[in-house]
Amino acid sequence: MKTFTKGFTIALLLGLGFSANAQKHVHGEGELLIAQQGNVLQMQFIIPAADALGFEHQVASSTDKNAIDVLAQQLKNSSHAIDIKGQCILQSTENSLAHSHDEHADLHSHDHHNVEATYNFNCKTPVRGFTVTLFKLMPSLNALNVQWISNTGQGSTEATRNNPVISWQS
Ligand SMILES: [Zn+2]
Numbered sequence: 001m002k003t004f005t006k007g008f009t010i011a012l013l014l015g016l017g018f019s020a021n022a023q024k025h026v027h028g029e030g031e032l033l034i035a036q037q038g039n040v041l042q043m044q045f046i047i048p049a050a051d052a053l054g055f056e057h058q059v060a061s062s063t064d065k066n067a068i069d070v071l072a073q074q075l076k077n078s079s080h081a082i083d084i085k086g087q088c089i090l091q092s093t094e095n096s097l098a099h100s101h102d103e104h105a106d107l108h109s110h111d112h113h114n115v116e117a118t119y120n121f122n123c124k125t126p127v128r129g130f131t132v133t134l135f136k137l138m139p140s141l142n143a144l145n146v147q148w149i150s151n152t153g154q155g156s157t158e159a160t161r162n163n164p165v166i167s168w169q170s
Pocket of ligand 1: 025113
């Protein structure tokens with residue numbers, strides 16, 4: 001694997017095959033992709049909808065719709081996903097729930113569904129890790145398979161409900 005010196009993004013990570021296997025997820029286990037370049041820190045969470053929302057079926061009721069609205073709002077606040085201890089400022093965030101109201105909803109036509117949330121931070125200095133807080137928001141989520149890439153290295157690790165601290169060396 002070559003060393004990336006500039007211009008890498010989560011999209012590139014996904015293109016490299018780091019990605020979660022969307023239709024073969026295991027309930028209770030999510031994925032977290034992290035890309036750091038200098039002061040820019042990007043991350044993408046890919047969580048089974050069964051853990052994020054409590055269901056993966058087609059949106060069937062106003063209760064389902066409400067659950068989506070609530071989670072979509074919660075995920076906009078990055079503190080529900082990670083604790084980065086004031087080192088970084090959130091620049092932008094997006095999640096797949098924001099688009100799932102309409103007829104092209106993610107929550108139908110397949111057996112399994114994921115909820116995706118991305119965060120783009122600007123950090124004073126490159127960070128070396130953080131604590132995942134998403135386990136508090138999603139009680140059935142037990143583990144995250146973490147893959148990271150930075151200017152100087154890449155690797156994988158795991159965060160769990162009992163050990164939610166992620167750190168990486170570069
Ligand atoms: Zn599933």
